[in-house]
Amino acid sequence: MGATFVQKVLARAAGREHAEVGEVLDVRPDRILSHDNTAAIIAKWRTLGQSRLPNPERLAITLDHAAPPPTVRHAQNHAVIRAFVAEHGIRHFFEVGRGICHQVLSEEALVLPGDVILGADSHTVHFGWLGAFGAGVGRSEVAALWALGRIWLRVPPTIRFELRGRLAPDVSAKDLALHIIGRFGADGGLYRAVEFGGDGLATLSLDDRMTLANMMAEFGVKNAYLPPDEQVFDWLANRLAQRQGISPAEASERIATRALYPDPHATYEAVHVIHLGDVEPLVACPHTVDNVVPISHVAGRRIHMAFLGTCTNGRLSDLATAARIVRGKRIAPGVRFLVIPASSEVLHAALEAGYIADLVAAGATIGTPGCGPCMGNHLGVLAPGEVCISSANRNFRGRMGTPDAEIYLASPAVVAASALAGVITRPTDQLTAEQ
Amino acid sequence: MIIRGRVWKYGDNVNTDVIFPGKYTYTIQDPAEMARHALEDLDPSFAANVQPGDIVVGGRNWGCGSSREQAVTALKKAGVGAIVAVSFARIYYRNAINNALPAIICPEAAEALQHGETAEIDMTAGRIHCAAGMFSFPPLPEAVLGIFEAGGLLAYVRKQLGEEA
Ligand code: SF4
Numbered sequence: 001m002g003a004t005f006v007q008k009v010l011a012r013a014a015g016r017e018h019a020e021v022g023e024v025l026d027v028r029p030d031r032i033l034s035h036d037n038t039a040a041i042i043a044k045w046r047t048l049g050q051s052r053l054p055n056p057e058r059l060a061i062t063l064d065h066a067a068p069p070p071t072v073r074h075a076q077n078h079a080v081i082r083a084f085v086a087e088h089g090i091r092h093f094f095e096v097g098r099g100i101c102h103q104v105l106s107e108e109a110l111v112l113p114g115d116v117i118l119g120a121d122s123h124t125v126h127f128g129w130l131g132a133f134g135a136g137v138g139r140s141e142v143a144a145l146w147a148l149g150r151i152w153l154r155v156p157p158t159i160r161f162e163l164r165g166r167l168a169p170d171v172s173a174k175d176l177a178l179h180i181i182g183r184f185g186a187d188g189g190l191y192r193a194v195e196f197g198g199d200g201l202a203t204l205s206l207d208d209r210m211t212l213a214n215m216m217a218e219f220g221v222k223n224a225y226l227p228p229d230e231q232v233f234d235w236l237a238n239r240l241a242q243r244q245g246i247s248p249a250e251a252s253e254r255i256a257t258r259a260l261y262p263d264p265h266a267t268y269e270a271v272h273v274i275h276l277g278d279v280e281p282l283v284a285c286p287h288t289v290d291n292v293v294p295i296s297h298v299a300g301r302r303i304h305m306a307f308l309g310t311c312t313n314g315r316l317s318d319l320a321t322a323a324r325i326v327r328g329k330r331i332a333p334g335v336r337f338l339v340i341p342a343s344s345e346v347l348h349a350a351l352e353a354g355y356i357a358d359l360v361a362a363g364a365t366i367g368t369p370g371c372g373p374c375m376g377n378h379l380g381v382l383a384p385g386e387v388c389i390s391s392a393n394r395n396f397r398g399r400m401g402t403p404d405a406e407i408y409l410a411s412p413a414v415v416a417a418s419a420l421a422g423v424i425t426r427p428t429d430q431l432t433a434e435q
Numbered sequence: 436m437i438i439r440g441r442v443w444k445y446g447d448n449v450n451t452d453v454i455f456p457g458k459y460t461y462t463i464q465d466p467a468e469m470a471r472h473a474l475e476d477l478d479p480s481f482a483a484n485v486q487p488g489d490i491v492v493g494g495r496n497w498g499c500g501s502s503r504e505q506a507v508t509a510l511k512k513a514g515v516g517a518i519v520a521v522s523f524a525r526i527y528y529r530n531a532i533n534n535a536l537p538a539i540i541c542p543e544a545a546e547a548l549q550h551g552e553t554a555e556i557d558m559t560a561g562r563i564h565c566a567a568g569m570f571s572f573p574p575l576p577e578a579v580l581g582i583f584e585a586g587g588l589l590a591y592v593r594k595q596l597g598e599e600a
Contacts, residue, residue, distance in 0.1 A: 024578040036461045037503075043464065048593055066461050073462040122502040122526060138504040138530040140588045147592055152578055186448055187496035191525055220496060222525055288448050375457035375501070396452040396500060398476035403453075 002263025004158040005225040006193040009133040009260050011155075013116040019155045021267075027153045031111055032058050032145050033119030035101045036065040039080040041120060044143035053088045055149055060092040060101075060110050061085060067096040067370040070378035099343025099369040102126035102214065102311045107345050109239035113228040113259035118145060123311055123393065125221060128194075128213035129206070130236065131228030131259055136217070156222045157269040158193040158262075163200030165277045170428045172321075173208035174313060174391070174411040177215030178282040179274070182292025189221035192269065195262060196226045200276045206235055207317040214312045215393055218289040228259050281426055283389075284409035287397040295414060295426045303408075304386040306331075306419035309340030309367070310374045313391035313412050316349050322416035323355035325427055326362035332422030338380045340367035364419070376401035389418045436558040438516035438537065440488030442565070443481060444550040447494035451527065453477040454498065454506040469505050470512035487514035490556065492548045494520065497538075498527025504534070511536045517556050519563065521545045532579050533588035539563070544570035 003011075003018065011019035013027045034041050038061050045053075053059070061081065069075040078096070085093045094104050102123055111117050113131035117124060120142045127134030137151070145151055167176065181188070194216055204212065209226050216224035237252035244251070281295045308314065308322050319341060331337045339359050341347040347369050350356050356366060365380075373380035374392050381401030382388055388400060388407050395407035408424060417427030453476040455469060463469055474481040491510060497520035498506060507530040510518070517537035531538035537558060547567035548554055554565040563570045575583055585591035 024576070039461070040464055044589055047589055048596060050596065071462065077461045120502055122500065136502040136526050138502055138507075138526060138533055140504060140533045141529065144588055144592045147596060154578075186499060187522060187524075190496060190522060220499060220524060288450075290448075375452075375460075377458055377461070381458075394450075394452070394500060396450045398456050399452045401458055403476040 002265035002267070004193065004266040004268065005195055005260055005262045006133065006158055006223060007155055008262070009114060009116060010153060012114070012260070021155050021157050023155050024152050025155060026150050027116060028150045029118045029145065030058065030115040031060055031105070031117040032142060033060050033101055033105065033117060033121060033124060034142050035062045035121060036067070036077060037120050037139055038084070039077045041139050041142045042080065042084050044140055045146050048143065048147045050147055053146055056088045056090045058149070059090050059146070060105055061090060062094040062098065062101040062104050063096045064100045064370040065375065066377040068368055097344055097368050097370070099341070099346070100311045100314070100371055103315070103342040103346070106130065106210070107239060107343060109236050109243055112236060112240070112255050113232065115258070118151065123214055123217045125217045125224045126210065126214040126311060128216065128224030129209040129226055130232050131226065133223050135223045156191055156193045158195050159189060160195045160197060160268045160271045162198035162271060162273045163196060164198055164273060164275050165200055166203040167276045167279060170413065171279050171281055172411040172413065173204060173211040174215070175282045176276065176279050177212050178284055178292045178409070179279045181215070181219050181290050182282065184219070186218060186288055186290040187220045189216065189219035192221055194219065194221050194224045201226060202229065203276070205317060206231060207315045210315065211312055218393055227261055281411065281414060283414065283424065284395055286395055286406040286408065289393070289395060289409065295410070295424070298408065298424050299426055301408070301424045302387060303335060303389050303418055303422065303424060305336045305338060305380065305382065305388040306415045307338045307373065307380065307388055307390040307392065308412055308415050309338070309342065309372050310392040311342060312393040314340055314342030314346065316346050318391065318412035319346065319350045319355045319359070320353065321412045323358040325413060325416040326364070326420055327358045329362055329420055331363040331419045335419055335422050336380070337362070337364040337419035338367060338372065339364045340372040340379070341369045343369050373400050375399060389415050389424055391415045438488055438490065438556040438558065440486060440490050440516050440553065442490050442492055442548045442550055442552050442554050443478070443485065444492040444548060445477060445494070448496045448499055449477065449493050450500035451498055451503050451506040452500055455503060455509045457501065457503070460503050460505060463505070466508050466512035469509040473509040473513045482513060485513045485515065488516040489514060490548070490554055491515050491518045492520065492545055493518065494545060495522050497523050499524040502526045504530045507531050507534050507536055519545050519548065532575070532583055535583055535587040539572050541570055541572040544572070
């Protein structure tokens with residue numbers, strides 16, 4: 001009997017040979033993530049009566065959700081976290097401006113293929129891009145994990161997506177994710193794992209894979225998994241080598257031996273084949289992520305803001321696409337075009353490549369690497385009555401500050417083209433003209 | 436345990452942003468203050484009128500979206516006795532159990548319960564009584580019953596740490 005990825009990875013993290021679907025296991029994660037919510041977790045942990053954290057090296061903490069802090073209360077929240085980090089000698093701590101947790105932990109090679117990471121953040125499914133098990137948990141659970149180092153998890157059934165062919169030039173991984181969510185619903189993956197496979201996978205860039213895994217949070221899944229290949233190993237190896245002071249070859253080997261792959265005869269709840277060539281540019285309309293339509297249905301809708309950023313689509317290739325589209329042009333009057341790189345590494349690379357100059361010349365505003373207005377904290381929230389086209393992952397009512405605004409979700413190309421036009425726009429012309 | 440109260444009924448995919456807005460998540464830590472913002476962006480009348488024991492009813496995928504636990508804490512502190520839904524988003528479900536707030540998966544009852552009516556839930560027997568009749572729901576899974584009975588995850592962990600020491 002074969003096992004799926006999630007059966008294998010949870011069995012290993014529970015010190016077991018094998019795990020059946022439906023079994024409840026006591027799992028020891030390799031990494032425990034929290035961010036600005038760490039202060040609230042600290043308060044919960046303190047009620048447990050421990051004076052020292054048993055495993056501070058397992059923790060990773062970023063300040064990203066309200067960074068830099070917009071109010072005194074937010075600043076105090078950060079101050080509490082910094083004091084705790086110093087007190088307990090937490091090494092993997094990332095300051096304001098370093099970037100969004102999921103991006104930063106990937107860049108720092110703090111999560112490797114075959115690892116289990118649990119985070120007080122629903123997009124912890126993100127780490128499926130590199131072949132890890134990532135799942136979101138609550139704040140009390142993180143406090144419990146800090147104290148005990150383990151937690152119960154049920155082994156979920158798996159839905160498998162076989163990807164065939166390749167995406168058209170003006171179609172992105174964001175469209176693929178919206179295609180899946182629109183087709184099967186926002187609860188289509190509830191309590192389930194998803195695995196991706198098939199020959200189409202190799203055609204997806206690493207940035208695309210991050211977007212795809214990240215968006216699976218909106219499909220309701222427990223975790224997502226993409227089988228890691230040489231590209232993933234290479235990307236991680238240099239980073240791990242640097243962090244641990246070992247040679248890239250040694251790092252690469254260490255990574256590859258930990259990677260896990262599903263057995264060929266694993267049992268799946270469902271297997272769906274997706275022909276990547278059939279995917280078209282899509283938009284998720286207010287106020288649910290599964291309210292997905294072809295872009296032609298909403299083209300021409302007036303916008304007030306275009307937002308490029310977040311853990312879903314704030315990476316270098318996303319900024320490159322946007323820069324290519326706006327280069328030498330100006331954004332429409334009456335539109336704000338907000339660009340927030342996902343990390344300081346992305347910002348640095350985008351500066352070196354000249355993308356930031358292109359974007360600023362076109363009229364874009366650049367924000368501090370972090371979450372920005374994604375969840376309505378600061379740095380570009382909306383006014384009642386406004387419409388935003390966004391590269392983020394959620395368009396829930398009130399998400400960006402006011403319940404009376406509308407958020408449309410789309411690919412970075414659509415966001416950039418819409419910023420130029422002032423209305424939701426399909427970017428085919430600009431893209432193909434440059435290629 | 437018997438829960439008795441009025442029904443507040445909402446639809447499918449009610450997400451954590453409308454249950455407890457993200458803009459408050461790093462500044463509000465007092466549960467009583469959280470309760471004042473419960474369901475703010477979905478039903479502004481809720482927080483001011485909810486009574487202890489009231490029952491929130493949702494459709495599919497209740498609590499989807501963010502992992503924020505305040506979406507549970509805010510309702511609990513507001514006095515909500517139980518949430519009945521067709522299905523729950525998985526992190527929300529865990530957060531509810533971990534805060535000892537009954538999250539009851541019962542599609543038939545979620546359908547039948549009417550906004551404003553008074554209903555009764557017998558947690559021990561696993562039954563919901565309302566105008567439309569009686570509905571049964573399965574007991575909590577063994578693995579999580581202990582957490583629920585301890586009064587929540589942190590209380591449960593305190594107990595475990597005490598035993599290990
Ligand atoms: S960018 Fe948005 S979705 Fe991603 S971690 Fe930050 S707030 Fe969450």
